Amino acid sequence: MSAAAVLTRPAPPESSRAVVGTLARIEVRRLLRQPVFVVAVLLFVLIAVTTPFSEYANADYVVTPENGTETNLDWPVLPGFFVGLGGLLAMNRVTKGASRAGDVLLASPATAFQRSLALCLACLVPGAIALAGTAYVFVFWMVDPPIKSVAFTEFSNAQLFSIMVQGVVTAVGGPLLGVAVARWWRWPTAGAITAVGLILWAVLSSLFRDTSWWERLLHHSSPFALAAYNTEGSSWVQGGSHHWRVAYLLGMCSLAALAACAHGSTGEERRRLVRYSIAAAASTLVALALTVFTGPEGYFGPWDPRW
Structure with missing residues (x-):
């Protein structure tokens, strides 16, 4: 039997899971050494840790014309x-680096789907970091709520x-979107252009009060949407279901992962x-x-x- 025949034989499920797991651990290590990610995480951790102690509008916060108020819901x-x-x-960048190492990867017993799946699994690391920081701040919200923050008391705990x-x-x-873009759009600045596009989308979605269904659609379709629209003279509590919005965002994540895995x-x-x-x-649109x-x-x- 030739070596080529051995390499092309389908691997059993246990072996496939082991290959994906091994590749995912490699990609996680590469992500944790990526300078952009390291700086972003350090800034996030710094803000998360100091949030309950820096201009935190709880019951003891003194609202004055000089101090103003805080929008902790941001x-x-x-x-x-x-x-x-x-x-x-x-x-x-990690995905593009993996693509540049194609000769080595193609020599390993891993399919294009398995390599993309491993990259998607590495994306759970940023989620875990965000979850830890968010849980930390949410505990303070529940124990010592920022009740003097604009619009905070307009929402239930759920x-x-x-x-x-x-x-x-x-x-x-x-x-996940970064992986999908790297798989399908090989232009060197594709990631930066995508990030700028998301920021512009978020800014556009935050410019209006959702006084109509199409404004509410524009607002909630953005990945980054504020719960309240505040100006110097008013506060507008944005409508819509925040519970279903979680499902919408999860659907967007699944579409990004499927797009990444479909390449190759x-x-x-x-x-x-x-x-x-x-x-x-279809589920995401619903x-x-x-x-x-x-x-x-x-x-x-x-x-x-x-205020």
């Missing part, structure tokens, strides 16, 4: 901004939990991934529709002139 965007966007850039979870999910989705697939494997992608896309149409409508929240 915090859930930070995991997505630092860990998510930082992870996007880092995983994009809603606040979902709002926090959204930040964790975006911290996973960013790196062939035959029945590709057809199976296409079927999964269609199902995931979750977005439920986010927009099942939650409460937006409204003006309480406002203190001293």
Whole structure:
């Protein structure tokens, strides 16, 4: 029997899992050494640790015209901004580095799907980091809530939990998108362009009060969406269901992972991934529709002139 025949023989399931696990550990080590990711995580950890002690608008916070108030509800965007966007850039570079090492990888008993799956599994590391920081801050929200923060008291604990979870999910989705972009778009600055596009999308979605369904759709479709729209003279509590929005973001993550794994697939494997992608896309659209149409409508929240 030739060596080529041995290499092309399908590996048993146990062997496939072992290959993916080994590759995932390698990619995790590469991610943890990526300078962009290291800097992003350090900044996120610093902000997370100091949040409950720096301009934290709890019951003891003194609201004055000089101090103003704090919008602590902005915090859930930070995991997505630092860990998510930082992870996007880092995983994009890690994936491109893995592609440049193609000769070595092709000589190993791993398929293109397994290599992409290993990269996607490495994206759980940013999610774990975001989860730890978010859980730390959420405990303070529950024990010593920032009740003097703009619009904070307008949400139930269940809603606040979902709002926090959204930040964790975006911290996973960013790196997954970085892998997918690196697989399908080989331009050197593709990762940076994608990150800028996400930021512009977030800015656009935050420019309006969701006084209509299409404004609510624009707002919630963005991966980074604030729970309240605050100006110098008013506070607008954005409508929609924060619980269904978690499902929408999870659907976006699954689509990014499926897009990454589809690159290089062939035959029945590709057809199976296409079927999964269609199902995931349909579920994601349903979750977005439920986010927009099942939650409460937006409204003006309480406002203190001293703010």
